Amino acid sequence: MAEGPASGPGWGLGGRHTAGAENFRQKILQLGPENVAAIIVDPLAIASAVAMPPASDLQALRALCDEFGILLIVDEVISGFARSGRMFVCELYDVQPDFLILSKALSSGYMPIGATLVSQKVIDAFNQGDPKDNIFTHGHTYSGHPVACAVALENIRIIQEEKLADRAAQMGVYFKEALSRLKHHPSFVDARGIGLVWGLELIGSDERAAAWGGARKACLWLRKRLRDLGLVTLTLHPGTVFLLAPPLIIKQEEINVMVEILDQGLSELDAALGDHIAAGG
Numbered sequence: 537m538a539e540g541p542a543s544g545p546g547w548g549l550g551g552r553h554t555a556g557a558e559n560f561r562q563k564i565l566q567l568g569p570e571n572v573a574a575i576i577v578d579p580l581a582i583a584s585a586v587a588m589p590p591a592s593d594l595q596a597l598r599a600l601c602d603e604f605g606i607l608l609i610v611d612e613v614i615s616g617f618a619r620s621g622r623m624f625v626c627e628l629y630d631v632q633p634d635f636l637i638l639s640k641a642l643s644s645g646y647m648p649i650g651a652t653l654v655s656q657k658v659i660d661a662f663n664q665g666d667p668k669d670n671i672f673t674h675g676h677t678y679s680g681h682p683v684a685c686a687v688a689l690e691n692i693r694i695i696q697e698e699k700l701a702d703r704a705a706q707m708g709v710y711f712k713e714a715l716s717r718l719k720h721h722p723s724f725v726d727a728r729g730i731g732l733v734w735g736l737e738l739i740g741s742d743e744r745a746a747a748w749g750g751a752r753k754a755c756l757w758l759r760k761r762l763r764d765l766g767l768v769t770l771t772l773h774p775g776t777v778f779l780l781a782p783p784l785i786i787k788q789e790e791i792n793v794m795v796e797i798l799d800q801g802l803s804e805l806d807a808a809l810g811d812h813i814a815a816g817g
């Protein structure tokens with residue numbers, strides 16, 4: 537994948553792994569459009585430090601694919617099913633992919649299941665010619681497993697019935713505001729995300745945490761400390777971004793508890809790094 541201009545406002549220090557549409561154009565021209573079957577893209581790269589490209593990036597990629605007759609594959613394995621405040625990020629960005637890859641929250645993790653959705657254009661390609669030859673010979677041991685499918689259907693019914701996408705959008709506004717209460721900590725670098733998925737980037741440079749052997753090690757300490765205080769998080773690439781992705785049914789009081797624990801953990805981290813919280817902050 538091409539490296540893109542993914543630093544700057546909104547990207548923080550960790551999100552350097554997505555590429556702008558212009559980079560893709562250059563790559564396609566270099567390879568020759570006839571040699572490029574598809575572009576695969578993660579529209580909300582949570583595992584890559586919660587890097588969220590602007591809507592215009594995905595829209596430009598769609599236009600680029602249409603221009604060159606290339607298929608657009610959007611991987612919503614992690615971003616799909618309401619977490620962004622819409623059922624899919626594609627919907628939020630008003631982009632229709634040719635393939636949509638789904639898993640994880642398809643069953644909210646209650647059953648292992650994944651799915652690939654395809655556009656009519658892809659179906660039509662298989663439906664050309666003699667109908668008796670139109671068989672897509674493809675299978676896995678557990679393809680279409682009825683129990684996993686039943687669980688996924690029930691999960692989707694609940695997400696829709698309880699309007700969890702709307703809820704994630706509303707709670708996301710509150711969550712963003714609550715996280716901004718942490719800004720006064722010297723170790724705070726950035727909080728970025730949407731709906732109920734946020735990345736809290738801390739420390740900023742290895743030099744600041746030199747006594748600990750670098751920023752990653754200091755963040756590992758904090759991760760353990762937060763767990764002891766009652767908050768389970770993951771540290772994402774490059775080891776200094778904390779993933780905050782609570783259940784979609786979280787309440788405001790529970791968000792407050794999360795932020796209070798983060799506040800305490802950050803105070804301890806800052807004290808250990810030898811900083812002082814700005815008076816009155």
Ligand SMILES: Cc1ncc(COP(=O)(O)O)c(C=O)c1O
Binds near residue numbers: 578612614639
């Ligand atoms: C965007 C994305 N795609 C794919 C995967 C991996 O999915 P699987 O473990 O089902 O192969 C992940 C894992 O987090 C992911 O974030």
